[in-house]
Amino acid sequence: MSGYRWRIICPGVIPTVLLLFILAFPGVVMGAAEPFNDIRGHWAEKSMLEMNAYDIVHGYPGGRFLPDNQVTMLEAVVMIINTLGLNEKAGRVDLSGLQFHPTVSWGKGHLALAAERGMLTRQGLPLIDSRRLASRVEVASMVCLALGLPPAPEYLTFNDTADIPQQYRGYVGAVVKNKIIMGMPGNMFLPGMPVTRAQMCTILNRLIDRKMVAPPSSMALVRGRITEINKDEQKVTLRNLVGEKSVYLPTDLAIYTSTGTVSPTSLDKGKRLKCIADSQGRVRYASLLDESPPVDSRVEGMVVAFDRGDGGYSLTLENGTGDRVTYPVEDDALLEKGGQELDARDVLKEDYVEAGLSEDGRVVSIEVFTPQRIAATVVKVADRELTLRSRGREVTYDVSKQVRVTRNYIREMNYDELRQGDRVEAVVMNRTVFQIDCLSGGGDADQMGMVSRVRDDAVYLYVGKEEKRYELDNGAEVIKNGRTVDPDRLNRGDYVHYELDREGRLIYIEVLDEKEGEFEGTLKYITYGGPPNITIVTGSGLEMDYDVAAGATILRDGDEINLSDVIPGSRARILLKDGRVDELEVLDDRNLTVEGRVAGVNRDKWRLTLDIGGRNFTFPVMAGVVITGGEGESPDLAHLEGYMVEAQIKDGKIEKISVQ
Template sequence: MSCRKLPVFLLAAVVIFICGWFSTRMASAGEGTFNDIQGHWAERVILEMNAYDIVHGYPGGEFRPNNKVTMLEAVVMILNTLGWGEEAGQADLSGLQFHPSVTWGREYLALAVEKGMLTRAGLPQIDSQRLASRVEVAALVCLALGLTPDASQVTFFDTGDIPEKYRGYVGAVVKQGIIQGMPGNMFMPGEPVTRAQLCAILSRLIDRKLIPPPPPMELVVGRITSMDMIKGTVLLRNLEGEKTVLLPADITILTASGTTGPEFLKTGDRLKCIVDVRNNVRYAVLMEDASIANSVEGLVVSFSRDGSDYKLTLETNDGDYLTCPVEDDARLFRAGSEINTCRPVENDYVQAGLDVNGRVVRIDIYPPERISGTVVEVGGASLTLRRQGEEEEYAVSPRVQVTRNYVRGMNFSELRRGDRVEAVVMKRTIFQVNLLSDVLTGQSGMVSRVHSKAIYLYVGDEEKRYELDEQVEVIRDGRLIDVRDLRRGDYVNFEVDGRGYVITIEVLDEDEGEFEGTVKYLDIYPTPWLTIALPGGLEMEYEVSGKVDVLRDGDRINLSDIIPGSQVAVRVEDGKVTEIEVLDDQNLTVQCLVSGVNPERRRITLEINDRYFTYFLAPGAAILDRNGKPVSLEDLEGYRVEVRLKDGEVDRLTIL
């Protein structure tokens, strides 16, 4: 939806430009400057607009930046900035009526009617002496660009002074950053616009890529890749590629702190140039790198030209889509090193640095990394893996693809602790996971002998021989060691693949560390001792500290509440257990003595390691003798039995 035409009665009469506005061309930045703008807040934009051939000075080298602008001057300036000056010369004036004072510039007014900036009926009322106010310039710009009115952006302290018909126009240009407020959050709607202010407004149209530079001029922003001061050539690179510009030897180059000459430029400098059709530089600024005010990251959906702007569209880690404009000379980095020859492509994972205007000024591309490890914890949007003895947590993309053995698809939530996986990671975010289901994980044992291609381990009460993978990883204290550095008697966790080859060995420190396993024995008196069986059968025995913390579901419990057969995680410090977390005591199998039964309530009391625990029988629980035949609950008291618990209830009981 475009802005409506400016109401007739709000348009003032306009007058021909004084001859100095057009007739006296200012020299380029390399030839001189106006003598009345040095140190003026709008010095740069005045020089830019002069380099574009949009504004010129007065005789004697003056620009008169604080002179007020008439409505006709504003119309001509806007049309010339949009590159419509030649069209004005061909505008159809037939049937149009103008105020008698308008003797020059009627073709611009006629073109403004064609473009929807003015109305045909309002032309006779335009007085050439009327100055252009801030709201009138806002309306002309909004109408010329076809912006959609948006009064929601009008939040100035003097909003009430802005005529209601203008508020949408003002909001539209404020939203685009074309016109800014005055000090104190005031808009001052009736204040006349000065030559300097109008230069700043129109310069923003080009700088913010709302319009291209007026032909035949071109704006080039890039980094210097090479120079030839003898020939006066400078090679600039940006996302478009490389462009050679001709830099006059006597040109004055503006900087943040003053000016400099071509001889002080160097490779890597960021240069903003306005060049003519022959690539001669008319204006040059040595620019500082833009500060990054914010950053976003995600997968690249697209990176393409949209009109005069590059646009980067990302799918963020939250699954949202975000599109940002990109500066022509945005810096590109891959794996931390700056690159000059490529752009981000679809499915690259990037972090985009944005300036205060929300434009991308830096793009860091993170190449995919393939890693492997053992699952420690599966979160809703995270995955913790153990790699080379260290636990690392990764974010997980909403688009994560999970497979089993690279073939069958599965859900991320199906991954379980102890699974061996390979993952594709970009900037610590996982995008692909493959479950290696033929890897036997979580084995443990004690080293017996080590040969060049095989290792002997005691697993439970049996010594077993395993072939060693050529790339076997052996880890002690979080560092890789040679397999030959293993010692007889070392306690280890190890992983075996489907071929029967050991692929990972982690040496356990008996006196320090965290272990998971099954409680085999727990002696309470006189000194507490705990025997824990690790997966694979390795048993480790520890004295329990008198200050041990015992937890279940985050709540503290007594040491005596731990049921042998429970799955636990223990922390060992200086050879003593200092913390025990019960992971699962509702699903286990234990051998014990039946000390009491209650048939009416289907409840049974078991003596386990000299302590007593009472359980209900699950519906349909199997109660069997040693031959597998059903027996009555009343006949069990005093028998030694094997009990299987499921969800905290006796699911199966067999007499031994």
Template structure:
């Protein structure tokens, strides 16, 4: 998701449509809220947000649930949700190097919004703070405030084409994360203003999804051991005891009740006011104990809906593979994103949540899902990585997820890299996976018979493909004939739309894909192992049950292996791993804490291992000493250092590795960079979490084995960094050619089809356009290179280091 798309969020073009006619008013606490019954669907969330002072009532006691939220109010509410209210207030009079609109209140929230990356300082003077915020604008603000990543999911709302250009990914991210949903009629209404009740629900969702927790001491969960509404006291089995306010509101299983409706044994979430008293009790009835009615909630895909004797039955398959079939009274209505419907309107394939009481369905909600098509780029035991439309996404895969191929159910292990799949997604979870076809299957030739080729893939599965009459065979880059192929050759196939093989490429027979670092292990059921080789490529193999595992002269069990071990694999004739050699081995007496050092004359070292035993070794004069990727002198070692030793054939120490507990390695995308006297680096990992690091003055930077400077690092590059003593000491750029980057255009050369950009770090880079590159202006219109102007902020999508898409931000 482009980080600078917020540059155009609030410019005056939007304001012309959405100006809020009323004056901007600062909210104030008003005790009991008198009018939230007008929005009964949001009562719980309004009460919760009011208690936490994130979204307050007005002095006259009204909440005004249907009043629109201004842009400034939206920013302030999100800042409060992040727990940064005090910091924002402290910035009210801050001296900043950019222009902030004059406001009677809230200047500090705008400054904090800039600090959090929600607003751009260069466009702040164009902000219309009293203008009403739209649903699409708030979606963008939430994504930027909470660093939510785009999922690449498509939106199936009837008015999806009305979502402003650049906002689609923000809206999709909030819908996929269950933070916002559509409105009746399967519409999103992106340009409609958001009201205070809707905002309360959104903010509550952020807390319930654990994306924020600004006041953890004011949100308590537990089980009721005693409740006395008259004396105003509630006790929890976990030991907490709290007073209930006179205005406290009570909800049981989502329905409003009186205090007497809460029973001992109910699971509760308590929301406290700033005085520590309970203002909201949200209870769920347990399946045991007083007042129990066996209330349960299940989520799953609808398998069947059928009627027996006038009674409706619904059968679902949960994501863990459990199948549930329950009946529902005819009065039960189905809550669909497009509106309510009868049970007869519920169809197979829908992903639903159904609530049970006394083992009977009491309500059904159709959950908003999306469908993503793409190519599989990585398969792990619980994570499926696919690429769709140039975006890479990781989807959580529950244990019993439905996988279909050719309309038949298959196991999850059937999915292979390069499969083209269609995935039904709820939040970040895959709820159904359909294998459409193998676009570039790889494997070992089992048989080549006339017009067919049979290969065994790395998972051990055998597949047969029909050869196109013009099939081409490529060996070492040269075109050859089918007769040059042999059983046992490792090949990659290219298929056309009919799944006929059009190209057969014989792959390099080197063993690089059989040696590397363990990235994943499956030690239950059928064994499996995933390794990453020195080129960064991942390979997954099935493992025979009686696999031989060696670590030096020792034989290990398979489950003694650990993620991170460097290993070499041997395969049997069926392509299964039958032998594993651990490469980075060492005996227990070669690892421990330094107890003595002799750095004069003949070098010597004494270590104490984890068992308390001491060992003394002679050290060669030119011993190699490493601390991470840094090389040290022997006399830089210190007593107390944890080290691992390597011995030569004479049992002298010829290599020492310092095992620094303050040392760590992180992978991700460089999302920010500051060079100069106090260099810093921002890294965003695969979970979307961004961390800031100081950079060591003697940092080592590397790309493709070559040393580079900080000024050569592109923001947007994929990298692996090494942190030591809270500073980055090494930066290895793993990919800066197939990435998405941003910057300001400082030079355009039409004749040579190249542009030069400057990024926020001050670093400048020149890129050439790929043949057929797509260029778009800020309105989304296609343009030519001569239309591109210096000074534009742009997003560049690179492929092999060349621009294949340019978009003005």
């Protein structure tokens, strides 16, 4: 920092400003950017040409740019003010009451405006010698204060961070965080190193390129894919998120590439082009960009907002954990859905997207996936999990912390107001629920029947042994073979799962595939001969018979057992494959009612053995068991052998016996 002492006072947030065009050289004809003979192959060649095309930074007589010349404090202030578009304002600023260093003969308005905007202090103006060089730490601080960036000292991880004066660390950290100024080789910042013209152009060009400030009002930065080439008119049409724009390329314009330059005649459709053009669309600078923008990382989530502001488009996503993050979007970001390119207006709220981010966190590509919209019935509501049944399958989904829940698409409701049996439409992506609309509620979660007949406004179902008539809701959904069909496609004898609204109207009917699927119910009968056969009774009384496949898996409490160990009357889940039971899981065989002949009594151990369907099962008996029925006086436990009984079992023990 040499011996120069300069104090900067942070003013807080500085309002965003528009750029104005600086006419530093009146009479200059607007054409291609000025050619220079001393920057070809320079690492900052493109930045210098772009800043010159904006008419913000100019060269010297003789076609020189002098890229490695060091910048004075006065020059740095003027460059920053001009990049902010405040050149004209600097020419009108009131200088009364201000003092300047005797060497300052020009740029006083820029210095005064910098002090007015908090980049400098009024007290420090007399100390700015027009010959004094600007250091990296001073430029970083002025840029930070000019943009109103919040200090971010935590982003300083350089090996020489200790060399950065304490009062500047927050400002330097802020520009490093926003990738406006980078470190030097060896992970060094070199705070006292003077800044060159090439470095200054690179720093300020990043502000425009990343839309932190706008281009000069008479100039435009246009990036897009070439959709049309008119060689006669020297015109190309570029397409980006904003739409289509035509620009005019002079025949002698050098278009820069990663390896050199090409002429306008070598352009092809589909190429990505970056142009700086005047208000009439005449290009002063152009460069070909990578066909596929480099992607440093990827993020995905539900679109909360995709808006265009002064700084271009921004994309706000909600991820699976409910966090919402906003990303700036490049004008020519590639938008695709199913391999087809989209316009910005095609990206809607509630679309699910995967966004590719550049190294500096800007969106360069967006792939749109339409979220799954599931019409389903609520089976279980947990804190951040929701189990839904749709088309005969139960699936448990994660629930976003920001999940939006409505009733009938209108009234907002809380997630914890959902109840088992509610009929819902859920917006799901990657097994995460982002939105739920509750269409109805309160129905039986296990209603099954057989179609008896179908009318225009009603369906008749056999539920158990009773035929019932149900009116059809106007929006009733009928599913058959996995597809939505009209109610008249239902046939007599179809097994169906159905759901009712609170008024008892049918809102959902799904025809069950008798050969495939999963059902729960009570095992009424089990035949152990060959092939084994079961009869399962659903909660609505519908009886369904199935053979048990050879090698079927029989489970209880996660362990494999034999079919002969399954007690008729148990609650069970069966999985069908090719019309046979491929898997049977005993859900509850400790709370049931069974019928059988008493095959044995052990009074010492209080156990009763029953012959149920030709298999013996032994149950413990509760003390004080209630025994009723029989002719005359009911027998006691010791004399039950040989009797037909109905036994009610609770928690695995017989609590009541009815003698037949």
